[in-house]
Amino acid sequence: MASNKQCFDKILISACFLGERVRYNGVVKSLVSQLISQWQQQGRFISVCPEVMSGLPVPRPPAEINPKTKQVLTIESVDVSQQFKKGAQLALSLCQRHDIRFALLKESSPSCGSNTIYDGSFSQKIIVGEGITTKLLRQHGIKVFSELSLAQLELLLDQ
Numbered sequence: 479m480a481s482n483k484q485c486f487d488k489i490l491i492s493a494c495f496l497g498e499r500v501r502y503n504g505v506v507k508s509l510v511s512q513l514i515s516q517w518q519q520q521g522r523f524i525s526v527c528p529e530v531m532s533g534l535p536v537p538r539p540p541a542e543i544n545p546k547t548k549q550v551l552t553i554e555s556v557d558v559s560q561q562f563k564k565g566a567q568l569a570l571s572l573c574q575r576h577d578i579r580f581a582l583l584k585e586s587s588p589s590c591g592s593n594t595i596y597d598g599s600f601s602q603k604i605i606v607g608e609g610i611t612t613k614l615l616r617q618h619g620i621k622v623f624s625e626l627s628l629a630q631l632e633l634l635l636d637q
């Protein structure tokens with residue numbers, strides 16, 4: 479017999495939100511919110527860190543998308559575009575495997591940003607844009623939200 483749990487929409491979530499040690503600087507920084515706790519208890523989350531899944535280490539040099547060339551470059555000017563694309567593909571595969579329609583990803587990250595990204599100058603400047611994983615997920619019809627739009631995501635779940 480199907481359980482209620484199986485009726486819930488699953489959500490692809492940035493692993494760093496769940497306190498996993500995946501961020502570029504190795505610092506753990508979870509997203510604390512009542513909705514996050516509720517969705518976690520409901521078993522909705524499929525955790526993903528596209529950068530770590532692609533084989534990049536923790537810690538790793540910060541990387542940003544060059545707005546002109548669209549390459550992803552580290553602060554040392556190493557081109558990591560292929561790793562970022564591979565991470566995006568792996569995230570998409572997870573969504574397809576788990577029938578996921580929604581993702582909750584960290585804003586401004588070069589992989590996970592959904593409204594903004596850093597401007598490629600490594601000077602903490604933010605511009606309108608989306609990360610490599612977000613872009614690919616959206617191209618496949620997955621709706622991507624951030625920590626700033628939890629309420630909007632809640633409205634769409636289980637409809």
Ligand code: SF4
Nearest residue numbers: 492494527584587590
């Ligand atoms: S790639 Fe995404 S999940 Fe991984 S650390 Fe960066 S923001 Fe978090």
